[in-house]
Amino acid sequence: MIPFETTVLKRGPLSPLIVKLGLYGQLSDHDVDTIGDLRYTAIDYQRNQRITTLSVIPPCVYVMVSGLACLSVLASDGRRQITRFLLPGDFCNVFDAEPIGSIEGIDILAPTRMAAVPAGVFHQLGASPTMNDVLMALVTNATAAARKTIGSLGLGNARGRIAFLLYEFAQTMVVRGLIGAPTDPLPLRQDHIADATGLTNVHVNRMIAQLRRDRILSGNGKVLEIADMTGLRSIAGIKW
């Protein structure tokens, strides 16, 4: 029997986008084909690049194809706060991840490829009622996810914040078909976790060591794996 992923992956590099959109509504075969066949310009970015303005001449919608990036806000003193991670299939300059005016930028956390799709094409696609509903649900969901993060930052101590971040990140990766199981290695460095939780890398290191001793996390050194999703969720300390 051919696994489900195979049929999706046959759609090509934009299949992560199809998977993502499919989470928010039933896509018609026509929509799936249209997206799968979209013409786009591939653009590659290197690690540690910060992008404040994506080229929009001609007007383009950027979709991440592979890699890892994030949106972040900077403090006056240069520190960085990651406000959301960007995964393959995520929009990078519109809809749920439209950077805030001049204060938010895109940081590339691992070698990343983006697909620049002419905005006109995409706007046309969004004209269909079902696709419009899907996009609206997408953005609404992003708002809700951001508010959950606000909850975690406000309510949790260091241990709780880290637990929440890892739980949500792994959950998202699985749902989006980017890893097979939540116990697979996560592509996060301790610095990323620090910048996303508002903690220092030193303290993140200590907390991760503690979570490993508690058998909530596994892996050594640079390999970060979740051992106990249920435990992680309860440590996050939110009343779900």
Place this chain on the structure above:
Amino acid sequence: MIPFETTVLKRGPLSPLIVKLGLYGQLSDHDVDTIGDLRYTAIDYQRNQRITTLSVIPPCVYVMVSGLACLSVLASDGRRQITRFLLPGDFCNVFDAEPIGSIEGIDILAPTRMAAVPAGVFHQLGASPTMNDVLMALVTNATAAARKTIGSLGLGNARGRIAFLLYEFAQTMVVRGLIGAPTDPLPLRQDHIADATGLTNVHVNRMIAQLRRDRILSGNGKVLEIADMTGLRSIAGIKW
């Protein structure tokens, strides 16, 4: 000369909604009239009520008409994190403020009136292309605002977090026409600020006293006023 507000206020109780929508696109006279004339059921809520499910039989869109409320997430131990404030004109159960499944609720912070508009009517309104764009911009903006809050919580210390919150709150109140100037008294108690910034009410009290000594805030006791918006913004510590 008749001030602008007068013409808007003539639209009746739903004028805050018209003002809000107008921030995200040019509304046609027809749209304004339609919204101003919407039939709705008024529902009043008392302070300290927590609403986990708004009645949706029949399906309704809830719009706040007057008062003050917030969305909040609870910790396992019962503490509350305010994830966003709800002001007159805000949707309360759809679009930019759709509560997250079972984990988020609406807390009434001051006597509040909501307008329950039949969902069908509203869905019909959103069918027009321009209004659809307005709604999409609304939700996108809410996502961006939430991410800005994440930035403040992650980057700022107590002083910075409070400064950010008050700056954004006052700014929003002014833009929405709910107060005349950012130096007008704000309808926030110190407890609200504590729950929105993830601090304790005791520490919020000390920080507010400090900001008053620094002439950034004014007012005594229960009266909270901003004296210096520019100073507040720079204290927030975000690279704008």
Place this chain on the structure above:
DNA sequence: CGTGTCGTTGAGGCCTGTCAACCTACGTGG
């Protein structure tokens, strides 16, 4: 083998939380 990246560990200090008491303003009822 030098260099850079990322993780790890220790010592010390500050920011913020916790606990507790008290104060003012205001409304209610005898």
Place this chain on the structure above:
DNA sequence: CCACGTAGGTTGACAGGCCTCAACGACACG
């Protein structure tokens, strides 16, 4: 008119979680 209760704000003493600074280790790569 006063006793009382409640809501919200204010202040002090103390503890602890997290930050800062610093050094070192493991590993990849040219």
